[in-house]
Amino acid sequence: MVSPGAGLSAVAIVGPTAVGKSDVADRLAARLSSEVLSCDAMQIYRGMDIGTAKMAPDECTAPLRLVDIVEPGVAYSAALYQADARAHVERLLGSGCLPVFCGGTGLYLKAALDEMDFPSGELEDDRRAGYQELAERIGEEELHALLAERDPESAAVIHPHNVRRVIRALEMHDDGISYAQQKSQFSVPREHYHALWFGLTRNREVLYERINLRVDLMFEQGLVDEVRGLMDQGLGDALTSMQAIGYKEIIDAFNGVMSMDEARELIKMRSRRYAKRQLSWFKRDDRIVWFDMDEFTIDKVVEDILHRIEAA
Template identity: 60%
Template sequence: MPAHVIVIAGPTAVGKSATADCLAQRWGTEVLSADAMQVYTGMDIGTAKTPVDERPVPLRLVDIVSPTTAYSAALYQHDARALIDEKHQRGEVALMCGGTGLYINAALDDMRFPSGEFEDERRLAYQELASSMGADYMHRLLAQRDPKSAEVIHPHNVRRVIRALEMADDGLCYADQKAGFSTPKECYPSMRFCLSMNREELYRRIDTRVDVMIELGLVDEVKHLLEMGLQCDSTASQAIGYKEILQYLDGELSLGEAIELIKRGSRRYAKRQLSWFRRDARYHWIEVDGLSASDTADEVQRLIEGAA
């Protein structure tokens, strides 16, 4: 194996999971999920999480936090690297699969995050300062402490300004890290593959997937999450499929309107995913139109062997 980590990425509904499962079975390993919403317990239908009794191989980095708990790329970095290191110590292949490009980069590249996480005291203090003094004041504060980062962040993007201030607290520069995204340094040697297909067929598969989610009980799943304490302003509640059903349950949308918004949001998300992966020249692209998961796995292995 020429790389320490193999990545199977791509847009939603393209067939990543089936391909990764096939490879994992061949290599005798597990699949490490790289999906920002599959980390949450109880969010199964709307994230297209493979049911436990249908998984041909173990799926890790799913169901690790409650939807009421804040999670981040920084936390994912810690959790994913621990598993990657564990795989290497056992002599196993580390196989990642998912569509959250930021999480993949966080795990594999030299990305550094501010030490504070979500609603810690430092962030709350900055948020309170922003509320009392305004966005322009916060941007001026950043300009004093980190002029380079202030130049690349819009004054009204308070959330990013606060992030840059937190990074400055930790001796990091937001602008330098942002510039590094174009030529990232890898912490683990990797081979990264992105699956793609005809756009019309991909959108048809997305629409069908949404219809199946509704049939499987997405509305009841969201109701249960609300009963468990899900807050409408939490990260989990903003996931495509969940925020629209929440609007339906609040009477803001009809069910039909919610379904159409989920489909539209999912198609737009797929487009953004493809754009993200295209910006990274390290990805090997595989067109999967007409290919089975086994066929796609064969192509991945062929490319790996060719790189050896």
């Protein structure tokens, strides 16, 4: 049993899709006699298994949490993830275990581990509907002017045409939170939990080939049938969950927008682009210690992390 240093509250395994995060996190959590807390904005949905590359229970050595927690038609957010994730962190720390986060949704991870406030209107409510109605009535420019009057600092960093973000800033101002100040925290994070962050990467071409092979495997495993089943439940493409890569494209194919072969290639392309965006997001965080998985085995990465945990 590895004993973490005083004050260490979590470990995070991050990186782009298909790089190998799940295997490292699962093995690490098992060595720590702990649990993996998934940090994936789409793995939270029940029934979305193949297209999100969710680890099956019989593939896991350590318990996997924060997957299958809501139905695909239910609204979810970083604010809700923050509450759910922190409840698990407190439970694990209370039992003497070190939580192991794993995932590629950077915003969710920061919400859980760093100081980040959310407006009470994070989900659809009467207040948000009111601001949306106001925007339609007075127009984008006037809505932005209203924000400038109430919170000039936040208005200065939001484009007037970005109505969704203007509304969010207004909601945050109503709750006594500054959008601009929170935005600045992304570059200078303030820890809520002291965590060690580890990133996995690979040669770009190797990573892209892994992504392509993963998509082909998803089709072999029955991704098309999985999407058809969700659609049969009345889960249409307007839902956030159905906008996930691998689902939206197949829905479009069902609707005649493209062929299924074209959908497969589009999923590969969008997955590669998503991986590039994930790398860009995480590379901005200087706390992350990176491992090149073309040079390290899973066991070597886990041993290195365990030594760093002991030394923390």
